Amino acid sequence: MIINCPFCNIDRERTRILSMGEKVFAVLSNPRLLPGHTLVIPKRHVEKIADLMQDERKELFNTVIALQKKIIGKIATGCDMRHMYRPFASESKARVDHLQIHLLPREVNDFLKDIMRLEKKMWTALVPSERERFTKLFSKK
């Protein structure tokens, strides 16, 4: 448990807890990007998925799957899933080191479409040298 971590010290008054499991809980994100923006968070303070124990991974992904099923169809047509690990970023209200999986209910005309449109222009073709570099790197044990 980290003293200044908002997820280790979840504010139950301010935060709407959606589910509380043995090792994982889910809350409505506050602040949020879109209505229904949900966070799935392990109770133990870890920074990235690889730091989770096997039983935590299982409960985390089972919780993500259960909430994604509720989001799709009941709240929105689609759902983005995000996890950011950015130790290079400066501390801010929007950056918390405690692992959190973001579930974003998505619709064709939500405001994130403009960001996606911008991102679409940034995509570039995978060149052979890059493909070779990363294929070698990722296939090493």
Ligand SMILES: [Zn+2]
């Ligand atoms: Zn924490």
